[in-house]
Structure formats: structure tokens, C-alpha cells
Amino acid sequence: MMNILVVDDDREIVESIAIFLSGEGYEVLKAYDGMEALDVLSETQVHLMILDIMMPKLDGIKTLMKLRESRNIPVILLSAKSEDADKILGLTAGADDYVTKPFNPSELIARVKSQLRRYTTLGSIGKQNGEIVIDGLCVNTESKTVKVDGENVRLTPIEYKILELLARNRGRVFSTEDIYSNVWNEEAIVGDNTIAVHIRHIREKIEINPKEPKYLKVVWGIGYKID
Numbered sequence: 001m002m003n004i005l006v007v008d009d010d011r012e013i014v015e016s017i018a019i020f021l022s023g024e025g026y027e028v029l030k031a032y033d034g035m036e037a038l039d040v041l042s043e044t045q046v047h048l049m050i051l052d053i054m055m056p057k058l059d060g061i062k063t064l065m066k067l068r069e070s071r072n073i074p075v076i077l078l079s080a081k082s083e084d085a086d087k088i089l090g091l092t093a094g095a096d097d098y099v100t101k102p103f104n105p106s107e108l109i110a111r112v113k114s115q116l117r118r119y120t121t122l123g124s125i126g127k128q129n130g131e132i133v134i135d136g137l138c139v140n141t142e143s144k145t146v147k148v149d150g151e152n153v154r155l156t157p158i159e160y161k162i163l164e165l166l167a168r169n170r171g172r173v174f175s176t177e178d179i180y181s182n183v184w185n186e187e188a189i190v191g192d193n194t195i196a197v198h199i200r201h202i203r204e205k206i207e208i209n210p211k212e213p214k215y216l217k218v219v220w221g222i223g224y225k226i227d
Contacts, residue, residue, distance in 0.1 A: 002116060003045055005029040007037040007063070008052035008078060013101075017050060020105045021112070034058025038066060042219075045171035046073055048116055050108075053079040053090065061093050068094040070227055071171075072135070074115035078103070132167045134226060137206060137215050139167045148206050158183065159202050162195075166216065166226040175223035199224055 004026045006017050011032065018028040029044060031037040035057045040046065049067070053060035064075055076097045077090040087098045097111050130142030136149040144160055146153040155163065161183045166174060174182070176195045199218075203210040217227050 001025070001027050002047040003027045003029055004112065005031060005037060005040055005046045005049045007031045007034070007049065007055070007060070009033055009055045010052070013052075013078075016105075017108070020109055024109055024113075026112075034060065034063035034066075037063055041067065041071070043173070045169070048074045048076070048112060050076045050078060050112070051095075053077055053081070053086070061089065064090070064093045064095060076108075076111055076115065132164075132170075134167060134170060134215065137167070137226075139164055141168075146206070153205050155202065155205060159198055159205070162198055163202055163206070163216075163226075166224065170226050173219045173223045173225045178223065195224075 004021055006014050006021070006028060007030075008014050008017075009032050014030050014032065018030065021028050029040050029046065031040050033055045037049070037051070038058070041049075051060045051064060055063075058066075060077060060079075064077070067073075067075065074096040075094065076099060077095045078099055078101060079086060079090070080101045090098055096115055099108055099111060130140055132139040132141065138147040140146070141164060144164075146155055146160065146163065162179055165179065165182050166172075179195050199216065200210070203213055203216050206215055207213045215226055216224065218224055
């Protein structure tokens with residue numbers, strides 16, 4: 001199921017959009033300002049975001065710019081403004097589409113479906129010909145090979161299994177126990193640092209700077225994810 005994050009300081013608008021999206025079978029996440037939206041994005045896999053421009057704490061444009069530092073999910077901007085300059089500003093900041101309030105719910109749903117089709121077939125999820133492509137990282141699930149920026153990376157079988165698990169579930173946080181059970185098909189031993197060691201080795205091979213990873217990130221106190 002696709003997760004869609006709806007962000008607007010007008011709670012009635014959020015609720016109405018959520019009703020339409022839920023009716024189409026999407027899972028709807030909600031936030032009411034830019035800071036809340038970034039918190040949701042850090043904790044949950046989101047496939048598309050509908051984002052209002054005018055919001056307190058952190059407006060839509062700044063939220064979008066912050067998002068684009070690390071993610072390439074589709075973003076549809078919402079705004080009461082209809083001037084071309086506002087549309088250009090939003091698209092320049094990295095938005096994929098722009099809808100002016102008040103909007104036709106059917107049109108919004110059509111735009112959501114269009115962006116998700118593009119994202120899942122051409123975008124950063126990119127599972128084509130057995131490949132999972134995340135920016136410069138390419139995991140080929142058929143040949144069990146990995147490339148970073150076109151260069152082959154040699155991983156051990158266990159390192160590959162861990163990386164593939166995380167890449168297949170981009171944005172999802174896996175605890176040490178989750179990784180252990182998925183890769184070894186058994187429960188982790190309490191106090192065992194096997195996963196941490198493998199994660200360190202993977203980072204040394206796929207990251208330009210392992211201390212500031214672009215792909216394989218730790219969520220302190222919870223686990224690891226590919227982002």
C-alpha cells in the first residue's frame with residue numbers, strides 16, 4: 001500500500017483530502033506544519049507528499065527544500081495563490097506538480113496517481129530489470145551485485161543480504177533484531193554486535209564518507225535504514 005503524507009495547517013482540508021485518498025486505497029499520514037512533516041518523513045516511509053505552501057513554523061517551500069536534500073519522492077504543492085511566479089518558485093524548489101485551491105478532488109486524485117506511476121516506474125524506487133536504484137546506488141537483485149556511481153562494489157553474501165533488505169524497503173527503519181531475523185531466519189542474541197559490524201563494513205564500501213553516510217543511516221535507539 002502506498003503511503004501519502006498530507007501537510008496543511010487547515011485541518012479541514014487535511015481531513016477532506018484524507019477521505020478522498022483513503023477511498024482510493026491509499027494509506028494517509030497527516031501533518032499540520034513543515035516541522036511535523038519532516039518528523040513524519042524521518043520515521044515512516046512516504047511515497048508521495050501533498051504539501052501546502054503557506055504554513056506556520058516552516059512553510060512549504062522551505063520544507064520542500066529540506067526534503068530534497070535527501071529524498072526524491074513526488075511532491076504536489078497546494079496553495080491559494082494562482083500567480084505564475086508562485087508556481088515557478090515551487091517547481092524550482094523541487095515540486096513535481098502544483099494544484100491551486102480550491103481544487104477539484106477528482107483532479108487531485110488524478111495527479112496523485114500520475115505522479116505515483118511515474119515514481120514507481122521511472123523514479124528513485126526504480127525496480128527495473130531486477131534493479132533497485134536509489135540515486136547513485138544500484139542493487140541488482142538478479143545478479144546479486146551492487147554498484148555505486150557506476151563502480152562495482154564487492155560485498156560478502158551477508159553484507160549483500162542486509163543491503164538488499166534495506167534497499168527493498170527504502171525509508172523503513174529495521175531494528176537489529178529485524179535484520180537478524182530476516183537475514184539469518186532466527187532470533188538475535190542479546191548483546192550480539194554482529195549487525196553493527198556488518199553495517200560498518202557495508203558503509204565503508206558504499207559511502208564516500210562512512211562517518212556522514214548518504215545511503216545507509218542509523219536511527220539512534222531504533223535501528224537502520226536506507227534513505
